[in-house]
Amino acid sequence: MPSHLSADRPAAQPPGRGSVDALISQTRRLKGDMDAVRRDAQDDGSDPQGRWQRALYDLALHQLNDLDEHLAQLRDGPPVPTTAESVSATPAAPTAPRRGSLLSRVGSAEWNLLTDEASWSGELYQILGRDPATPPLTLDELPSLVLDEDRRKLTSMVTDCLVDAKPIDGEFRVVRPDGAVRTVHMMGEPVLDTDGSTASMWAVLRDVSELRRSQRVVSETRDSLQRHQHRAQTEHRLAVELQEAVLPPWRGSLRLPHRAGLESLDLAAHYLPSSTSALIGGDWYDALELADGDMLLSVGDLTGHGVAVTSGMATLLGAVRGMAMAGTQPGQLLSLLNQLLDATVQPALGSAVCCRYRPQTRSLVWAQAGHPAPLLFRGGTGRRLSAPDGVLLGATSGAVYEQAEETLEAGDLLLLHTDGLVPRDSDAEAVNRLLDLAPRFAEARTAQDCVRLVVEEFGETERADDACVLIAKVTV
Structure with missing residues (x-):
């Protein structure tokens, strides 16, 4: 002025x-x-x-x-x-x-x-x-x-x-x-x-x-955002490193058992991240040769995302491996896993399916805890195995998990997956969309080829949660 x-x-x-x-x-x-x-x-x-x-x-x-x-x-x-x-x-x-x-x-x-x-x-x-x-x-x-x-x-x-x-x-x-x-x-x-x-x-x-x-306020919220982003990036990196350290390191097909003269399983698996969240979830897949020649196949999902959930998944997977090596059968294994979750300081829920395969008799003994049942493909068609009783892990104390048994044949293909692999309106729709792949699975030579078909079909679709798929093919 x-x-x-x-x-x-x-x-x-x-x-x-x-x-x-x-x-x-x-x-x-x-x-x-x-x-x-x-x-x-x-x-x-x-x-x-x-x-x-x-x-x-x-x-x-x-x-x-x-x-x-x-x-x-x-x-x-x-x-x-x-x-x-x-x-x-x-x-x-x-x-x-x-x-x-x-x-x-x-x-x-x-x-x-x-x-x-x-x-x-x-x-x-x-x-x-x-x-x-x-x-x-x-x-x-x-x-x-x-x-x-x-x-x-x-x-x-x-x-x-x-x-x-x-x-x-x-x-x-x-x-x-x-x-x-x-x-x-x-x-x-x-x-x-x-x-x-x-x-x-x-x-x-x-x-x-x-x-x-x-x-x-703008400066403080900007600083808070930057700290939050840095913390999120750090947690994401730790979760990825932990997941990579825990999940099986094999890529492509894997044959178990390694002993000569036995029928084996041709194995392949894949992890599909969420398309709506940058956080790592608690999904896992695993295949392990046991001391008596049997093979352990398992997939599971601990609810939530982030380092704490990935760490919890690592704990569960370690417990699964340890109990299976000790000879624990799938139903009892899930009961003990439920007790482990029930005893944790922070309550958590999880689902899992655990299978024990014996190559000498081609018998598959399995149990599930609130998890999608395995799908069995044979001769160009597929079906969902009838699931024994089993509630979500961590849902109730003292839960009992029943077992079921299935005899496999040479050429059979077993598909295990976590919830969220297939976008759907219902569980039945998800199962039907996977079963529709049966003719294409019949033409595939290896388990890895089958996993590739699943990823091509569902890998690019938008999913709200992480997912895993594990395929085992009975070979001679």
Whole structure:
């Protein structure tokens, strides 16, 4: 705001009212659009990225509110500075900054160095919380309102302006009479006399407390988002490394047992990650040759995602392997696995199917815990094995898991999978879609070829959870 005492430049002319009104209209349209976008982006506050976005929307909307107010002041012209003598005998009480705005209205001041007079606008009294009936503070008195740690900054700005004719552009914090601390942004210039000396100093001051608060919120939510993303990346990397360390390292087909002269199983498996979540789940597959020549086949799923779930999966899989090596049959193995989950500090639910195959008799003994039953393919057709009773792991204490037995033939193909492999409306639909692959399985030479067919058919579809598939083909 140019001073009427300025001798080195002419007074500024007010802008055309029509052009400012046009800017006000544009600003208000943009405010409406921004407010609509902000409402559409509302969330429950649980997502760090959502909190950061909401903070940015709020900051942008507040700034548009302030731009609207500034333009209105520009259109209406500058306020008339107030001297102590011009104040009414019954002044209005200072008002707080408008709620929802990032500032109170801009105030102005001028300090005449020749007469030692000061003049403040009414808005400046409101910003500083001062009674308009009191005289405006001189430059020497102004630091008394400022926080101790900011006084040196204010003194330096004023000195540079008065002595070196440098413009003022800086912030400091003031303490209002009600104890509230406000951040004030001050811009000003020296006004030179005809001989080039400084005659006075004028300044505009505005309360930027809410603006700075909103910026801090944006910064804090951005930092929180970055920490959350870094933590998520770290957890994802740990979960992947843990999963890769625990699941069987073989790629392609594997033949078990390794002993010569026995019928063997041609094995292949694949893990399919979720398409909607970057977190690793608790799905597993496993094939293990046991000490007596039998083979253990298992797949399972521990509910949830993340490092804790992957770690829990590793614990369960280790327990499965250890108990199978000790000769525990599938039904008893799942009962003990249920006790293990029941005894954990953090309750968890899981599902599993556990099979023990004996090559000498081609017998398959198996049990399941709330899990999809294995599918048996023979001669170009397939069927789902009749499932023995068994509830989810961790669902109830003391659960008993029954066993079933199936005799396999040379060329038979057994498919084990976790829930979520096939997108479907029902379990029956998922089974039927897998059984529809029977003619193509009959033409495949190896278990790996069959796994490749499953991945080609269902691997690219969108799935909400991880999934595993394990295929065993009886060979001679």
